[in-house]
Amino acid sequence: EAQVTQNPRYLITVTGKKLTVTCSQNMNHEYMSWYRQDPGLGLRQIYYSMNVEVTDKGDVPEGYKVSRKEKRNFPLILESPSPNQTSLYFCASSWRVYNEQFFGPGTRLTVL
Amino acid sequence: AQSVAQPEDQVNVAEGNPLTVKCTYSVSGNPYLFWYVQYPNRGLQFLLKYITGDNLVKGSYGFEAEFNKSQTSFHLKKPSALVSDSALYFCAVRPTGANNLFFGTGTRLTVIP
Numbered sequence: 001e002a003q004v005t006q007n008p009r010y011l012i013t014v015t016g017k018k019l020t021v022t023c024s025q026n027m028n029h030e031y032m033s034w035y036r037q038d039p040g041l042g043l044r045q046i047y048y049s050m051n052v053e054v055t056d057k058g059d060v061p062e063g064y065k066v067s068r069k070e071k072r073n074f075p076l077i078l079e080s081p082s083p084n085q086t087s088l089y090f091c092a093s094s095w096r097v098y099n100e101q102f103f104g105p106g107t108r109l110t111v112l
Numbered sequence: 113a114q115s116v117a118q119p120e121d122q123v124n125v126a127e128g129n130p131l132t133v134k135c136t137y138s139v140s141g142n143p144y145l146f147w148y149v150q151y152p153n154r155g156l157q158f159l160l161k162y163i164t165g166d167n168l169v170k171g172s173y174g175f176e177a178e179f180n181k182s183q184t185s186f187h188l189k190k191p192s193a194l195v196s197d198s199a200l201y202f203c204a205v206r207p208t209g210a211n212n213l214f215f216g217t218g219t220r221l222t223v224i225p
Contacts, residue, residue: 041217042118042216042218043204048212048213056212090156098144098206101156103148105154
């Protein structure tokens with residue numbers, strides 16, 4: 001089944017404790033992206049990747065890192081999480097940026 | 113600044129009536145435009161997109177959208193709403209030549225039986 005998976009689905013952590021949210025797709029897509037969803041703000045793009053080893057900042061990259069060492073994986077790293085990073089995070093993938101995106105189920109992160 | 117606006121946070125419509133969810137954009141050039149739907153506790157699902165060609169685009173689940181270049185709008189429409197259409201709808205735009213996407217703030221559609 002074609003899908004985008006994210007782990008964990010739910011995470012409660014404390015300020016400053018480094019964490020990684022994994023994202024994997026099995027569709028051989030070149031474009032991958034991370035978004036955060038906040039009430040009243042919609043979805044905002046954090047980082048995106050055009051292909052392996054090619055990443056770039058989206059709208060709200062501060063406090064986040066990403067890497068794209070393999071085509072299928074695109075982890076999101078929070079080196080020192082803060083409460084304002086409490087949000088619902090989505091990973092997505094597509095063939096190209098102009099193709100339809102397939103979204104993962106989301107990761108709900110709470111930073112205390 | 114490039115942006116996407118969904119002027120209505122909430123749209124209520126009676127089952128069987130036509131529905132419209134509005135989207136306007138402010139980007140340069142000829143952007144690519146998308147609609148996505150989010151059901152409760154789910155990720156977003158693609159509905160339709162406009163790249164070029166006919167201004168009326170047909171998509172999944174009977175939805176369609178009308179591109180209006182002069183009004184920089186891309187409104188989502190359906191002739192007859194179903195209760196199961198109740199969800200959160202997002203408009204998105206990819207500016208010309210850009211590799212990133214901008215989403216609107218979302219419109220919650222409630223179809224009343």
